[in-house]
Amino acid sequence: MKRDLIADVLRRAEVGRTACVGGWVKTRRDSKGGFSFLAVNDGSSFHDLQVVAEATLPNYRDDVLKLTTGAAVTVGGELVASPGAGQRIELRAAEVTVHGYADPGAYPLQKKKISFERLRELAHLRPRTNTFGAVARVRSALAFATHAFFRERHFHYVHTPIITASDCEGAGEMFRVTTLDAGEAPRDAAGGVDYSRDFFGRPTFLTVSGQLEGEAYACGLGRIYTFGPTFRAENSNTRRHLAEFWMIEPEMAFADLDDNAALAEAYVRGLFRHVLEYCAPDLEFFNTRIDKTLLATLTHIADSPFRRLTYTEAVEVLERSGRRFDFPVGWGKDLQSEHERYLTEEAFQQPLIVTDFPEAIKPFYMRVNDDGRTVAAMDVLVPKVGEIIGGSQREERLDVLRDRLRAKGLSEQNYGWFLDLRRFGSVPHAGFGLGFERLVQFCTGMQNIRDVIPFPRTPGNAEF
């Protein structure tokens, strides 16, 4: 079935050409004068194509007049200039084929406003709405631009495992992967579950990060990135958290924290430029209906460098602010959400890269700075979404890394292969993790992270 994409038809606007499109009816408006208008969308474009179906069509009365919102059709005909306002061209139908009707009494997506909460219960149908079609196109464009960005810079795309036995130093609670029967699992001598008889012969989980494996490939291929699903079994109920989300984790050998921050900034700003160029109709919709500052913000950020400051400087800014925070500010205490929001939304009003956090509040693998009290960590904070990137230069010195493992109460045996990377040809290296959905949130203005992933998984919700 050869068909034209509505995006191409609208872009070329070739009056006089024949075209055949397939899509879903957004609305049908009848004229007693003897014809009907169909707004048809096929997902290739934000915009609908207006179809004019004359009563002279052989199936006008039997088919066209029964079309309602949600019906699937193929329409062939001639492209003509549109006398009406709102579109340059329209398709004068010579043939209308109905593939599937959508009973208006039962189909929930009628032409009316539906809350995002309601649409989450209709996750299988919401891609047919303006908003979720636009989100899906922007998300896809951002994924494509991610691969293009890293390929241009000679990063290799590495597939790190989804099932893992390491927990990346408690980046979060983990989902257990097992083939044992929960009710009749074999027991060991102490009465606990005997995981030596499980599928992998040991406890295994869904990954919370591909970083450790990413480091192994960076220490061989030089520059790598991962882009895959990540899982956290936290009981998080916020508009910024998912139990299953997608993360992009670049890792560079022969790189320090400055290189890391420069990469993060180039990446994020490059993506903004990409969607501004390639997703203009979708972004205009978001700018009109979701967040009136979206286009101005994206354009501004794409054109201006991120503000960099150290954790110590950030604490000073907070202390000098005169603001009364719910959580105390002080060197050594982690930055709370309200602190991050104040810094990026009020004090500086732009994306920030905060670096060099106290070593006590950061994981063992982050490189200890010369001052001995901070580590070469970085967080990228953006207004409204918050922390979008977390990363660091990695500790490449074997003795220092061992000391930190011990100090954090972690067992060296569990990190044998990770320590090997420091035993053999160790090299300064750095990387970060970017939450893909948070990026999509920022680029679309969508407030809830559950609305920027097709089928969100959150505590108590794994339908579809």
Add this chain to the structure above:
RNA sequence: UCCGGCGUAGCUCAAUGGUAGAGCGGGUGGCUGUUAACCACUAGGUUGCUGGUUCGAGCCCAGCCGCCGGAGCCA
């Protein structure tokens, strides 16, 4: 998990402890090169669940479930 808010028609929401309402959407009819179409008529309800107080509960009380926002955890 903690704090706060909310669960009433398909959807969005009203309703002093006293007969359950509107708008949108649906259906029918009318009208119009329409584009958030418009006009008229019409159908549509176990007020989240369970128990309690009361002559009487959508409303008050308790427990539970769900959703939303904030916090924590983090990306």
